[in-house]
Amino acid sequence: MAAGPYCDPSPPKRIVEALKTRFPGAVLEETEFRGELTLLVPGEKIVEIGRYLRDDAQGDFSMLTGVVGLHFLERDYEHEVVYQLYSLEKNHRLRLKVRLRPGETVPSLTPVWPGANWPEREVFDLVGVRFQGHPDLRRIIMPEDYPDHPLRKDFDVEGGPTSIDPPGRPASPGFRDMEHA
């Protein structure tokens, strides 16, 4: 059996400890599930924290593998933005998370990881999070003139009215409406 450099799904605790010392009060919540570590951090500090984690010799998170946007109804925050970090050298992963109240924006991570460009555009397009300082915050998946953000939870899976629907007639009921009828 070949012994390989196996990935540590969460980085050594000392990185988190060092992060806490460097930014007191920045880690709002620390959760571990199935061995994966998630840190909830304040949105306004995400760039500083990102830059620190990228340049820190212990953390060495050279790659931002992805950005995910989540939308919530009936909570005291509206959006969560989830950042997946990975270290090529140290072979460990870390997940950062910020929570945004309605109308709040979050600084873009493109200055730290240029690869955040398209993923952040996707989050903006699909759930409607605005990234401050993003160089090119346009829709990417949906058409440019699309009025809505389809992965929001108040957007029905059957879609909203479209330009294809005949004028004056409501869109055909989706299976959800029929269930409730």
Place this chain on the structure above:
Amino acid sequence: MEEKRVFAEPPPMTAEVPEGRDALHGDRMVINMGPSHPSTHGVLRLVLTLDGEIVKSVQPHVGYLHRGMEKIAETMTYHQFIPYTDRLDYLAPLSNNVGYILAVEKLMGITVPPRAQVIRVLCCEIARISAHLLWLGTGALDLGAATVFFHTFRERETLYDIIESLTGGRLTTSYPRVGGLVRDLPEGWKEKVAGFVASFPKVLDELDGLLTGNQIWLKRTQGVGRISAADAIALSLTGPNLRGSGVAYDVRKSEPYSGYENYEFDVPIGNEGDVYDRYLVRFEEMRQSVRILDQALKNLPEGPINIDDPKIVLPPKDRVLKKMEELIQQFMIVTEGFEAPAGEVYHAIEAPKGELGFYIRSEGGKSPYRLHIRSPSFIGLQAIEKMAVGSLLSDLIAIIASLDPVMGEVDR
């Protein structure tokens, strides 16, 4: 009576260069390439600004194949979403199936029996060879080397036969299930794969002879679309596109899943980061995949293919048709699904295009609260600007082919 055709006088030839321009650098031309174009490999649209034949800017537009899969996932049970994953990277559906299932299994805390793990590895590597063959054939065809295309498609047909006899479908495989596999290997399947493993290296040698040392191929690919390792990492490239720049990152090695730590194989890397190196990397990966297939066939253990959990795994079909309990069990799993614990997981596999990751957020219940697909093609397309600006328009074709995007996965 025949009408006399009158031709307009051609404008006089002039060597005068208009004010503010020099003779070589005239007007910029904006060209729309795609979304329906043979070299964009799907519905990729690029808006190019050209100065003569030199690409000055590239503006990719994606989303033409958006089907809202992530939204759909939120409305169905974990099992119901499996067929949708076939339609992500439709050149390697088996690989997507396995990636998704492993993420769900991580969420559920399931480890499948060894036999299922080995069969999944077989599936992934067959998918990788099939996807790389398509990349090789169409990529070479884009650059005018038509012969290669026919050889690769003949081999892909063999692979499709193998896939069909295993799963029942050529493209829409939906083979793995949460907790195992839908059915065990059919009679004679191992021998078919063994036959392929025996004959395929010879075909690879032939293809190698057609391209690797070919002067025209070298001229079209060497030094074209170069990207440095630092840039490739910063732009989050993964898979062969990253390895072509000399970064040995392969999820199969760094974070082995499904028992990949038990196989001996090498991770090829390039050093220039150009189209040629990405070509060499993918080519060598096919040889390595054959090695893995060979080892998997030789060490295929006997035993169950599913975990023993009647709340998750469907009962065997012949018992469903005859027994009351199994019928109820099947009905409950199909109509109700199974409960997943609340939590969030990210699981990545090394798909043919790179790191394919599924992020699942569960709030408990039978369907995910949010499912995000980190598709390597989507992230990889970001790099096209870095690679193509300053190169010739004809080289852009080679660059697109070398990035190997699949739009089903880009647009989701």
